[in-house]
Amino acid sequence: MNETPVGVPTTLVEITVDGETVTVPEGATILDACRRAGLDTPTLCWAENLTPVNVCRVCVVEVEGSRVLVPSCSRPVEEGMVVATDSERVRTSRRMVLELLASSVAMDRADEEIADWMNHYGSRPERMGDHHEVATVAQPAKVQDELYVRDYERCILCYKCVEACGDDAQHTFAIATAGRGFGAHISTEFDVELPESACVYCGNCIGVCPTGALVFKTEHDMRLTGTWDADAQEVTRTVCGFCGVGCNLDLHVQDERIVKVTSPADHSVTDGHLCIKGRFGWQHAQP
Numbered sequence: 001m002n003e004t005p006v007g008v009p010t011t012l013v014e015i016t017v018d019g020e021t022v023t024v025p026e027g028a029t030i031l032d033a034c035r036r037a038g039l040d041t042p043t044l045c046w047a048e049n050l051t052p053v054n055v056c057r058v059c060v061v062e063v064e065g066s067r068v069l070v071p072s073c074s075r076p077v078e079e080g081m082v083v084a085t086d087s088e089r090v091r092t093s094r095r096m097v098l099e100l101l102a103s104s105v106a107m108d109r110a111d112e113e114i115a116d117w118m119n120h121y122g123s124r125p126e127r128m129g130d131h132h133e134v135a136t137v138a139q140p141a142k143v144q145d146e147l148y149v150r151d152y153e154r155c156i157l158c159y160k161c162v163e164a165c166g167d168d169a170q171h172t173f174a175i176a177t178a179g180r181g182f183g184a185h186i187s188t189e190f191d192v193e194l195p196e197s198a199c200v201y202c203g204n205c206i207g208v209c210p211t212g213a214l215v216f217k218t219e220h221d222m223r224l225t226g227t228w229d230a231d232a233q234e235v236t237r238t239v240c241g242f243c244g245v246g247c248n249l250d251l252h253v254q255d256e257r258i259v260k261v262t263s264p265a266d267h268s269v270t271d272g273h274l275c276i277k278g279r280f281g282w283q284h285a286q287p
Contacts, residue, residue, distance in 0.1 A: 103128030161205035
């Protein structure tokens with residue numbers, strides 16, 4: 001007699017978020033509960049295809065009984081937990097984190113969502129001084145080849161690139177964090193030149209970077225000439241034809257030319273990650 005497999009029953013946890021009761025599976029995070037409740041919570045170092053590293057602190061919330069604000073992206077829910085996501089304490093913390101980040105790096109090429117959050121919380125980076133004098137900003141972009149550019153004046157040390165290059169995706173470990181305190185920065189292993197590093201040019205670091213610190217060479221050049229127009233781009237989903245894995249590709253097309261390739265983070269095959277052929281091997285499709 002054949003047995004029909006039955007899934008393990010899911011234990012549900014009930015918590016309160018901003019006065020509303022929310023039920024989520026055991027093991028879910030506060031961020032999961034916030035999104036289940038339809039609350040748009042800001043994140044920078046979190047991504048659905050990466051392990052939370054708790055470094056940006058813009059997703060903090062107030063939990064009843066907790067002395068400090070807690071990161072919603074990694075804190076598991078507990079039965080009966082009472083969470084406040086928009087208290088004055090939370091808003092002040094998020095506003096200051098965004099101000100400090102924007103005061104030390106160039107944020108003008110960051111995701112549009114970041115600019116929206118800064119406006120939402122009334123962040124004024126100028127209160128922290130002129131960021132153009134900071135050493136992080138006063139460095140030229142590293143143009144090593146025709147694939148991608150490392151523009152570290154925009155780096156906020158969110159560690160997404162480190163995670164994508166490591167255990168979460170590529171397992172190449174070509175990217176690491178070097179230095180301490182104000183000297184902390186993203187580097188290749190042992191700080192060697194990129195071609196001598198373990199980098200396999202998969203570009204997964206570009207796919208997760210939220211600020212444009214790591215960017216396609218095509219996008220970098222078009223921005224310099226003022227021709228980059230994300231609103232005018234048409235995105236078409238297709239399947240990569242280089243092998244039989246079946247990775248989904250999103251082709252970003254502007255003026256009838258492919259300008260970059262991404263992959264959906266929720267795709268069961270790629271989880272948003274690609275190899276060098278999938279992310280960069282499209283030049284042959286156009287003159």
